[in-house]
Amino acid sequence: MRFQPAPGCCLIDSHCHLDAPEFDGQRDAIVAAAQAAGIGQLLLPSIHSDSFADSLAMRQRYGCWIAFGLHPIYLQRHMDEHLQLLEQHLQQHAPVAVGEIGLDYYVPGLDATRQEQLLVEQLKLARKYNLPVLLHVRRAQDRILKYLRQIPVPGGIAHAFNGSRQQADAFIQLGFKLGFGGAMSYSGSRRIRELAATLPLEALVLETDAPDIRPQWATQQPNTPANLQKFAMIMAELRNMDLNTLTAALWSNTYQAVGLALPSGQGDNKG
Template sequence: MIDTHCHLDFLSDPHEALLDAQAAGIHRVVVPSVEVSNFSRVRALATANPQVYYCLGLHPCVVLGSAEDDLRRLKEELAVSLADPKFLGVGEIGLDHYLPGLDRMAMEQVFHAQLRLARDFDLPVVLHVRRAQDLVLKGLRRFGIQHGIAHAFNGSHSQAQAFLKQGFHLGFGGTLTYSGSRQIRRLAVDLPLESIVLETDSPDIAPSWLSRGESNTPKQIRGIAGVLAELRGVPISEIEAVTSRAAAAALSRLPAEAL
């Protein structure tokens, strides 16, 4: 199985988290970056660990300020990374209209600049989208981006359909494990399983069974898959097989045989 979204470099012990994941049958972990300063950390983790892959991008909640320098660096790093088989795409990028106090104009400019890079380098994108689904979709259409993942998906049914129509896959994780997440649970049951990828977003969005203070790590993918299997009324083996194939379809540089 694969954790399609894990901030491994923010975990207290990435090495132990990977060993635990391996033992639980999670053989692939995709690590997005959030700012220029962690590009080398995510790449180093991928280089040192056969099961780790990475993306490079500027997160909408992290980056602002000297975006021009950051975008120039990102462009250089993307060009260099094309030769790296562990490199998968541009991410995590997007729009966040949930957190207050962020400069939405600047955020959108940085997002569009990165969509342009994804288009020019022909790379999939990993998206962070909060309360801005329609604007993100507009950007994807404008730049003709047709592959990637809308991570921690939390939009409506019709927005979900619009992402699928655009060629995107939708990421589901810890939020799915809470019985109160009615809208997200309904979506996860109604959508074609082929359109769903699993993620922990660790260390964020801990599943319901972790106690406060217990850290969220990639091994939780198995429990998340179990919840999805129960909600959809299918065997967990089917969830594993189909969502792993979906991840390879969404992130086209991911070697299929490695799943």
């Protein structure tokens, strides 16, 4: 049931909210289905202070990677003291990243100034503890890039990337990987599919954002990490490359994104 370092390359879901209430009572089956679909690991970002304990419980039960952060959509739940709690968790519980953090200028009613204040403080913590960050970026690519230039961090992942090629190149230059998943499954998502096809291979990671960003073939049910297998097939087709070669590259890329050494016997991705 637990995710373990694999002797060979396999898929990694770089953004999965396994602790979401949509999965209550089903998590063992969801993890088993993911493993049966060739998923060797998943990264679970937290979203607010109350979810920190849930992340720890998921790591204890399933062996998944975890991150701690204060998500911009839950702005009204975040108090100043939660930054102190976040720092305590970064110190004491060895997450692989700070996240999910970022800016959201799409959802109405979210105070932009407060969002930016929280982002800045969390970037400072990531820099202090030398941790990568998992970024939520909606209609805010240039603003987040501004702060990343002001407060350099050890890279990370721009989750569910949907910006321009120029913005993609800017994130890559700052040491970030770009996450692709369910949106890529829609033929109408032309810009996202073009980016998935043409960006440098070493800049890409796969994700589900489960239970969100439902794929084209399952719009009426929660997304799950098992869908990552089909996302890999779509990306391989878009890039006209062998699936095993793609899987090996994405495996290495995801380890690099969170600053972890590859399991024994695995080489670096040469792109």
